[in-house]
């Protein structure tokens with residue numbers, strides 16, 4: 001590892017810009033993971049791949065002004081971090097959430113490079129978004145914000161340049177408004193965004209892809225590691241958004257019992273299994289709090305977030321065979337990891353991006369809990385996004401079954417590649433190192449071949 005990179009990690013440790021904390025957390029994990037690869041092949045140091053990889057190609061930052069329903073002018077900040085396009089056009093979601101800042105998007109964009117590489121598909125890494133909060137806004141306000149956001153963003157994206165998708169706070173509604181504005185400004189009808197509604201170019205199964213993909217990955221990982229399958233087992237899931245809902249749906253389809261979900265205010269524990277119809281109605285139609293769930297199911301438990309001690313989360317204190325953090329970054333701490341381990345949890349798979357803290361991951365690995373890191377386990381979303389790009393380019397429509405089958409095969413291939421890479425580099429069973437080495441190697445080899 002060359003001195004520059006070590007300095008970057010040290011700067012973080014001394015408290016470099018707080019905003020960058022999560023970015024350095026992600027970067028540090030990768031740097032330590034890929035040490036065996038860097039040591040075994042000097043060409044990566046010779047070409048300064050690591051130093052080049054941790055700096056985004058460009059960060060675009062812009063002002064977004066829009067008018068709310070009370071005729072007040074509102075101002076937000078928009079971003080697009082185009083990180084690396086060695087393997088294909090920049091690709092990665094847009095996040096609309098008040099917590100969004102440059103550091104969070106750098107962390108997500110950096111992770112996206114390696115995740116996209118693991119899919120084996122021709123896509124580079126990027127991420128974007130805004131500190132705009134769609135929660136509590138009317139459809140017209142969301143539409144006006146999206147139009148204004150795209151007025152600036154359209155200059156930097158294109159089907160062969162950069163293809164954004166959804167993430168937290170950006171679902172089919174937001175993608176629809178963003179696409180409509182892009183079409184209006186450019187007078188082109190092209191696959192510049194993925195996650196579009198099916199009626200105008202979206203792929204079947206894109207909404208399900210990340211959640212379903214996480215379960216497909218976990219089934220394969222348990223098989224490789226010689227553990228019992230998920231069927232009939234108690235599973236805990238956090239989140240109640242796109243990823244969590246579809247992880248729960250797939251768990252139910254394969255006969256597992258998903259007993260929990262969470263939102264930013266609290267946790268639902270329903271020991272008979274979560275009522276998915278009700279959950280979808282609450283979150284997708286009414287955009288309501290999970291507190292409402294117990295009105296229909298008084299036998300279930302609602303635990304408000306403030307009722308739990310700091311640093312611990314009710315959802316990870318529920319005994320389970322497999323856990324699926326699917327809400328947000330750093331939502332599973334070392335205290336949570338200890339609770340899961342003590343309660344006999346065998347497998348943890350990250351549906352969200354970097355939901356487990358570094359200490360929690362170390363605990364899982366040292367206690368031989370099967371641990372599927374986000375960049376491998378949640379790659380199903382971006383894989384189906386790439387399928388959407390392929391369908392758009394060919395003006396084709398694939399059936400639900402066709403996409404589902406391709407997704408399943410992709411997730412199984414990723415899992416096998418990660419497991420084999422870990423074995424090849426002497427860290428068998430460590431899917432974190434396996435994913436980082438396999439993802440890094442492919443991008444690095446492309447960067448070397450493309451010159452500086």
Ligand code: NDP
Pocket residue numbers: 166167168169170210239240241242243244262263264265326327328329331351352353354378381382
């Ligand atoms: P959604 O916006 O659909 O849902 C996010 C869920 O997480 C909501 O239930 C939200 O609660 C909850 N949440 C958000 N912030 C917090 C917090 N600080 N504490 C507790 N709960 C919180 O997002 P997605 O489901 O799309 O994304 C979830 C995760 O998966 C993110 O990490 C995202 O980056 C990652 N991901 C998503 C992909 C996709 O295809 N959508 C692809 C790959 C990764 P509330 O309802 O109260 O807001």
